[in-house]
Amino acid sequence: MTIRLLLADDQELIRQALGVLLDLEPDFEVVASVGRGDEVTAAALEHRPDVALLDIDMPGLDGLAAAAVLTAQVPGCRVVVLTTFGRTGYLRRAMEAGAVGFVVKDAPAAVLADAIRRVAAGERVVDPALAAATLAAGESPLTARERDVLIAARSSATVAEIAARLYLAEGTVRNYLSGATTKTGTRNRIEALRVADERGWL
Amino acid sequence: MTIRLLLADDQELIRQALGVLLDLEPDFEVVASVGRGDEVTAAALEHRPDVALLDIDMPGLDGLAAAAVLTAQVPGCRVVVLTTFGRTGYLRRAMEAGAVGFVVKDAPAAVLADAIRRVAAGERVVDPALAAATLAAGESPLTARERDVLIAARSSATVAEIAARLYLAEGTVRNYLSGATTKTGTRNRIEALRVADERGWL
DNA sequence: TCCGGGTTCTGACAGATGTCACGGTGAAGC
DNA sequence: GCTTCACCGTGACATCTGTCAGAACCCGGA
Numbered sequence: 284m285t286i287r288l289l290l291a292d293d294q295e296l297i298r299q300a301l302g303v304l305l306d307l308e309p310d311f312e313v314v315a316s317v318g319r320g321d322e323v324t325a326a327a328l329e330h331r332p333d334v335a336l337l338d339i340d341m342p343g344l345d346g347l348a349a350a351a352v353l354t355a356q357v358p359g360c361r362v363v364v365l366t367t368f369g370r371t372g373y374l375r376r377a378m379e380a381g382a383v384g385f386v387v388k389d390a391p392a393a394v395l396a397d398a399i400r401r402v403a404a405g406e407r408v409v410d411p412a413l414a415a416a417t418l419a420a421g422e423s424p425l426t427a428r429e430r431d432v433l434i435a436a437r438s439s440a441t442v443a444e445i446a447a448r449l450y451l452a453e454g455t456v457r458n459y460l461s462g463a464t465t466k467t468g469t470r471n472r473i474e475a476l477r478v479a480d481e482r483g484w485l
Numbered sequence: 486m487t488i489r490l491l492l493a494d495d496q497e498l499i500r501q502a503l504g505v506l507l508d509l510e511p512d513f514e515v516v517a518s519v520g521r522g523d524e525v526t527a528a529a530l531e532h533r534p535d536v537a538l539l540d541i542d543m544p545g546l547d548g549l550a551a552a553a554v555l556t557a558q559v560p561g562c563r564v565v566v567l568t569t570f571g572r573t574g575y576l577r578r579a580m581e582a583g584a585v586g587f588v589v590k591d592a593p594a595a596v597l598a599d600a601i602r603r604v605a606a607g608e609r610v611v612d613p614a615l616a617a618a619t620l621a622a623g624e625s626p627l628t629a630r631e632r633d634v635l636i637a638a639r640s641s642a643t644v645a646e647i648a649a650r651l652y653l654a655e656g657t658v659r660n661y662l663s664g665a666t667t668k669t670g671t672r673n674r675i676e677a678l679r680v681a682d683e684r685g686w687l
Numbered sequence: 688t689c690c691g692g693g694t695t696c697t698g699a700c701a702g703a704t705g706t707c708a709c710g711g712t713g714a715a716g717c
Numbered sequence: 718g719c720t721t722c723a724c725c726g727t728g729a730c731a732t733c734t735g736t737c738a739g740a741a742c743c744c745g746g747a
Binding site: 293294295296297299300301303304307367386388389390391392395440470471473 | 495496497498499501502503505506509569588590591592593594597642643672673675
Binding site: 460 | 703705706707
């Protein structure tokens with residue numbers, strides 16, 4: 284019984300190469316291949332894959348959002364998230380989005396193929412080292428407001444803008460940002476933002 | 486006559502997939518495949534490829550440095566740089582490092598195969614859109630000292646540290662950083678650093 | 688020779704940023 | 718009830734940062 288696959292990756296070359304690689308496996312069949320996150324669901328509805336392999340960095344809709352939509356609208360299709368770098372935050376968010384597999388591109392092809400087969404059989408598959416790292420990173424130590432302020436800081440550059448947007452005094456915003464930098468062990472709010480983002484705390 | 490290829494990419498999965506993809510072409514033969522920049526030269530000396538396909542992001546030695554070493558030590562081997570995102574700065578640096586081809590991973594496989602054949606035949610191959618972008622970005626408007634300070638700012642976080650390292654007054658460092666932010670059209674030295682880096686001005 | 692343009696370097700100043708101490712509120716535990 | 722604790726919100730303060738005007742220097746051209 285062959286496993287029907289959907290591939291989503293914005294890099295044409297990688298997508299084609301992965302398609303060829305996976306088609307070599309006798310029990311795999313690549314039935315669809317898209318380059319944008321917002322094309323995933325339509326393709327899945329049309330071609331009914333058993334497993335969707337989603338990259339995270341995609342235009343239109345990122346892989347995590349696409350995973351959420353896909354699991355909601357195409358229940359028979361299981362999602363494996365494939366990503367460049369094993370950022371621990373992505374794993375948690377991928378699981379929350381309904382993904383049942385998580386493979387990093389550093390892994391050899393055999394690991395990916397094995398993961399696809401096990402996911403198709405109903406198992407959950409996560410790279411053990413990555414799972415450990417996620418466990419080590421733990422839950423977010425940020426309070427709700429610290430998180431809000433950091434998110435606002437992502438698009439607004441200056442403290443005054445953030446304060447205006449959240450209806451807070453500037454001192455308050457500075458205070459939350461300071462807390463965030465302390466908790467992330469960084470020196471700037473910019474580094475704090477980067478670190479918190481990487482760890483999936485936002 | 487077959488073209489002998491060397492593949493260098495730190496992501497195991499991508500490397501394997503590209504290997505399979507390129508081996509499908511009847512006139513290509515992948516003779517070596519490495520995951521680290523500092524393994525490129527040794528592998529090239531051993532297997533004597535006609536064309537080396539180098540990713541930029543690699544541990545040990547990045548693809549650009551590897552290209553420089555390779556062209557110096559293995560003259561018969563032509564270098565094609567393969568990179569994720571068409572950052573204009575990389576193109577210039579790749580050419581300076583002796584690469585004769587530049588392909589982005591967004592391109593379809595046929596483009597890559599065509600580029601390899603033409604490079605093997607002695608041509609130079611660069612994505613036209615990328616070349617145009619590089620031309621548009623133009624030469625660096627930064628002065629020598631502004632460049633020095635920005636590079637120092639990459640590893641030192643605070644102005645005082647940069648000043649100490651370059652034996653300058655803090656005011657001077659601030660001034661150069663200010664000039665850099667103006668010339669890059671940004672608001673922070675951090676954004677300035679990012680932009681200058683992307684454009685290959687460092 | 689002098690002049691002008693560009694670069695290097697500096698201190699002074701205003702504004703932005705990070706840290707601190709503090710008060711208020713609500714939930715949990717005795 | 719009271720205490721404790723964590724969180725929310727604020728202003729004050731010291732420090733850091735970015736901008737400005739200007740001095741010194743080099744170099745090529747009138």
